[in-house]
Amino acid sequence: MHWPLSGPNNTILYMLEFAEAEFTDRETLFVEVILPLAIAKNYTYRVPFELNNAVEIGKRVVVQFGKSKLYTAIIAGIGTQAPAKYEAKYLVEVLDDKPVVTREQLHFWNWLAEYYMCNMGEVMNAALPSALKLASETKIVLNKDFDFDRAALHDKEFLIVEALDLQPELTVSDIVKLLGQKQVMPILKLLFEKNIINISEEVSDRYKPRKRTFLTLNTLYNDPDNLRELFNILEKKAPKQADAVLAYIKLSRHQKTISKNELIEESGAGAASIKSLVEKEVFVAEEKNVSRLYFEEEEGINNFELSEQQQEALSSVSDQFAEKDVVLLHGVTSSGKTQIYIRLIEEMIQTGRQVLYLLPEIALTTHIVERLRIYFGANIGVYHSRFNDNERVEVWQKVLNNEYKIVLGARSSVFLPFNDLGLIIVDEEHETSYKQFDPAPRYNARDAAIFLANMHAAKVLLGSATPSFESYYNARTGKYGFTELTERFGGVELPEVEVISIAEETKSKTMQSHFTSVLMADIARAIENKEQVILFQNRRGYAPVLMCKICAYTPKCINCDVSLTYHKHSGKLHCHYCGYKDDAPSICPACGSTHLEYKGFGTEKIEDELSLILPDARISRMDLDTTRAKNSLQNILNDLEEKKIDILVGTQMVAKGLDFADVSVIGIINADSLLKFPDYRANERSYQMLAQVSGRAGRRGKRGKVVIQTYDPKHRVIKQVIENNYTDLYFTEMPERKSFKYPPFYRLINLDVKHKNPEALQRQAEYLATELRKHFGDRVIGPEAPLVGRIRNFYIRSILLKFEKDGVSINKAKAIIRDTITQFQTTKLSKGSVVQPDVDPY
Ligand SMILES: [Zn+2]
Numbered sequence: 135m136h137w138p139l140s141g142p143n144n145t146i147l148y149m150l151e152f153a154e155a156e157f158t159d160r161e162t163l164f165v166e167v168i169l170p171l172a173i174a175k176n177y178t179y180r181v182p183f184e185l186n187n188a189v190e191i192g193k194r195v196v197v198q199f200g201k202s203k204l205y206t207a208i209i210a211g212i213g214t215q216a217p218a219k220y221e222a223k224y225l226v227e228v229l230d231d232k233p234v235v236t237r238e239q240l241h242f243w244n245w246l247a248e249y250y251m252c253n254m255g256e257v258m259n260a261a262l263p264s265a266l267k268l269a270s271e272t273k274i275v276l277n278k279d280f281d282f283d284r285a286a287l288h289d290k291e292f293l294i295v296e297a298l299d300l301q302p303e304l305t306v307s308d309i310v311k312l313l314g315q316k317q318v319m320p321i322l323k324l325l326f327e328k329n330i331i332n333i334s335e336e337v338s339d340r341y342k343p344r345k346r347t348f349l350t351l352n353t354l355y356n357d358p359d360n361l362r363e364l365f366n367i368l369e370k371k372a373p374k375q376a377d378a379v380l381a382y383i384k385l386s387r388h389q390k391t392i393s394k395n396e397l398i399e400e401s402g403a404g405a406a407s408i409k410s411l412v413e414k415e416v417f418v419a420e421e422k423n424v425s426r427l428y429f430e431e432e433e434g435i436n437n438f439e440l441s442e443q444q445q446e447a448l449s450s451v452s453d454q455f456a457e458k459d460v461v462l463l464h465g466v467t468s469s470g471k472t473q474i475y476i477r478l479i480e481e482m483i484q485t486g487r488q489v490l491y492l493l494p495e496i497a498l499t500t501h502i503v504e505r506l507r508i509y510f511g512a513n514i515g516v517y518h519s520r521f522n523d524n525e526r527v528e529v530w531q532k533v534l535n536n537e538y539k540i541v542l543g544a545r546s547s548v549f550l551p552f553n554d555l556g557l558i559i560v561d562e563e564h565e566t567s568y569k570q571f572d573p574a575p576r577y578n579a580r581d582a583a584i585f586l587a588n589m590h591a592a593k594v595l596l597g598s599a600t601p602s603f604e605s606y607y608n609a610r611t612g613k614y615g616f617t618e619l620t621e622r623f624g625g626v627e628l629p630e631v632e633v634i635s636i637a638e639e640t641k642s643k644t645m646q647s648h649f650t651s652v653l654m655a656d657i658a659r660a661i662e663n664k665e666q667v668i669l670f671q672n673r674r675g676y677a678p679v680l681m682c683k684i685c686a687y688t689p690k691c692i693n694c695d696v697s698l699t700y701h702k703h704s705g706k707l708h709c710h711y712c713g714y715k716d717d718a719p720s721i722c723p724a725c726g727s728t729h730l731e732y733k734g735f736g737t738e739k740i741e742d743e744l745s746l747i748l749p750d751a752r753i754s755r756m757d758l759d760t761t762r763a764k765n766s767l768q769n770i771l772n773d774l775e776e777k778k779i780d781i782l783v784g785t786q787m788v789a790k791g792l793d794f795a796d797v798s799v800i801g802i803i804n805a806d807s808l809l810k811f812p813d814y815r816a817n818e819r820s821y822q823m824l825a826q827v828s829g830r831a832g833r834r835g836k837r838g839k840v841v842i843q844t845y846d847p848k849h850r851v852i853k854q855v856i857e858n859n860y861t862d863l864y865f866t867e868m869p870e871r872k873s874f875k876y877p878p879f880y881r882l883i884n885l886d887v888k889h890k891n892p893e894a895l896q897r898q899a900e901y902l903a904t905e906l907r908k909h910f911g912d913r914v915i916g917p918e919a920p921l922v923g924r925i926r927n928f929y930i931r932s933i934l935l936k937f938e939k940d941g942v943s944i945n946k947a948k949a950i951i952r953d954t955i956t957q958f959q960t961t962k963l964s965k966g967s968v969v970q971p972d973v974d975p976y
């Protein structure tokens with residue numbers, strides 16, 4: 135059976151069914167490979183005779199490309215025809231015994247490259263963990279978390295390890311020189327598999343499940359006589375230990391599990407006393423992964439019962455799957471969507487098929503992982519960017535070998551080598567973090583998941599409290615199935631929302647810094663009741679603008695067209711686009727005045743000013759700046775859960791599926807910055823953000839409160855948030871979307887043209903737009919300068935194309951766009967330019 139695939143730029147991936155076609159070692163064979171590079175075509179290499187029986191589609195090979203660089207490439211096709219235009223080089227070696235990439239995956243990559251208008255190599259780069267695609271430049275380090283027996287290493291392995299002792303980071307090229315041979319990849323592959331080496335990564339904030347030590351009393355002491363005797367001995371010799379045993383007995387009347395920390399707190403005995411009790415085998419200690427849920431709930435996890443409404447929703451989803459491939463579950467925050475997911479996963483794995491459960495990155499660091507691990511045990515794999523590369527490769531292999539039936543993962547887990555997917559769940563399907571902005575492929579994992587499911591004849595469940603308009607539209611028009619959950623689980627009420635006018639409080643002089651009197655009173659009450667507060671501000675840093683009062687000068691980034699944000703922590707001005715940093719001036723460089731003023735405010739300033747007003751409150755901050763370091767995000771979440779934090783100040787990070795019991799007040803510091811954002815999605819995004827942040831309030835047995843501070847309290851979207859009226863939002867927005875030609879009625883493709891010279895760029899962008907207009911007329915808009923017109927010294931012009939959904943073949947349109955770009959790139963005019971297509975841009 136042949137499986138011809140039309141690749142991007144009309145290359146044909148000729149795929150032969152290898153199992154049926156044994157090649158003899160005399161035949162001249164060629165392999166077409168995907169290189170991890172942004173090149174337009176796959177490349178063909180000649181197979182040395184002795185490797186004829188080793189090549190197979192989906193296996194990795196090492197090839198030389200360019201002058202001398204080595205790359206790991208994937209075999210996409212095998213044939214006997216030599217390339218017509220160039221002489222094929224021999225491939226260096228075959229790395230795998232079995233394919234690491236399946237044919238379904240190659241098909242999926244091909245679709246992504248076509249749909250998102252990029253190259254197969256770019257998709258390969260996004261798809262494969264770094265350790266599976268070593269190249270000359272890849273940096274290798276020793277795995278410090280792992281002890282191994284050096285005596286058991288082979289000579290060459292030992293040489294590499296020894297070199298890494300002296301120099302902590304080596305490239306693959308260095309190792310080629312070190313060993314004096316090109317064939318180094320198989321040795322490195324083995325070292326990876328033995329966990330001895332690792333890819334050097336800048337950020338390696340590894341996810342660690344939370345562990346806690348639990349104690350149980352030796353069953354010997356269930357006998358009252360034995361217990362009495364134990365007391366007699368302990369009271370004389372170690373009274374502290376006697377206290378600990380007593381405290382244990384007291385605690386065990388009310389709870390089934392007792393942690394070491396609880397016992398220390400309850401008894402006043404030190405850790406040393408507990409330790410010797412464990413040594414004496416009075417207590418049996420056991421380390422367990424801890425769920426971030428309360429104990430009474432933990433007990434219920436394994437046999438929870440669905441509420442009547444959940445049961446109805448579950449049956450409705452199952453029924454609709456008979457006819458629809460995709461079903462949207464629209465459930466208010468805390469309506470217990472996860473329990474419905476669990477039931478569906480259960481059903482699916484009983485049939486032997488695999489399940490992919492997609493979540494926004496940050497939600498994966500919270501309780502959901504542990505909750506599902508308790509439930510599904512070793513069947514479940516977790517995949518996200520906070521994992522290091524070895525761990526990612528391990529998940530890859532286990533999915534490939536069908537050892538994992540369930541994968542819980544962020545965006546990139548759509549690239550895992552599933553054999554037989556039966557169900558994909560996309561939780562928080564509206565989340566923008568499903569979209570990869572940079573680099574290509576600029577894919578949306580939700581949309582890619584729907585294609586992936588289709589390949590596997592699997593079903594997709596999209597879940598959200600605030601669905602994207604695209605999905606909601608598809609549900610309303612019958613393309614998707616649709617089910618609603620309107621009640622919060624366990625009868626928890628939706629929070630009370632109060633809107634406060636910043637203008638009025640400013641006038642009445644009741645504002646304290648950026649906080650209205652209403653918000654301050656609610657914060658004070660929450661702290662008094664030992665409850666927690668989350669404050670949301672969608673800007674990080676201290677102050678976004680530093681301005682001279684006299685001449686209005688503001689410091690700008692030297693590489694980008696944006697003003698710099700002041701960060702008090704570093705005392706410097708930062709660019710959030712390119713990372714450039716500069717000292718904050720105390721004298722205006724333009725007019726020499728000393729009257730410089732910080733305008734606007736970010737999370738850092740909110741945290742700072744709040745700590746002046748409430749010096750005793752324990753305040754913490756969660757944004758990109760505080761969560762970069764290793765384990766920092768995990769630590770903040772732990773502290774919040776263990777109630778070491780009274781007030782958490784954060785950016786949109788706080789809105790993403792975090793689940794905490796004692797948060798009773800949510801404050802939106804300034805809703806206007808969301809609502810005024812110049813984008814056609816501003817209202818949709820604001821509603822999503824406000825409703826999601828609000829949903830964090832009041833989870834268990836108590837109604838929460840949300841305070842929205844704004845200059846525009848009568849804003850329609852705020853009213854819709856208060857009324858929890860998503861459908862009203864949808865129906866008021868839809869006519870505008872239609873008349874201004876936006877999704878879900880139109881498909882958008884954005885072309886960013888970039889160049890270092892603004893005049894040359896303008897000419898190029900205008901030429902390209904004119905060429906496109908010849909085909910598409912007024913569907914082409916621009917070129918226009920985007921909001922930030924220069925990033926990292928590249929000036930940018932955007933050309934936006936809008937295609938109606940009916941009557942236009944989007945595939946044909948993309949082919950024309952691609953040809954037009956290629957034609958443009960062959961002209962002299964295009965020199966120095968970069969064109970980046972973004973399909974379904976955000
Ligand atoms: Zn000035």
Ligand SMILES: [Zn+2]
Binds near residue numbers: 691712
């Ligand atoms: Zn910059």
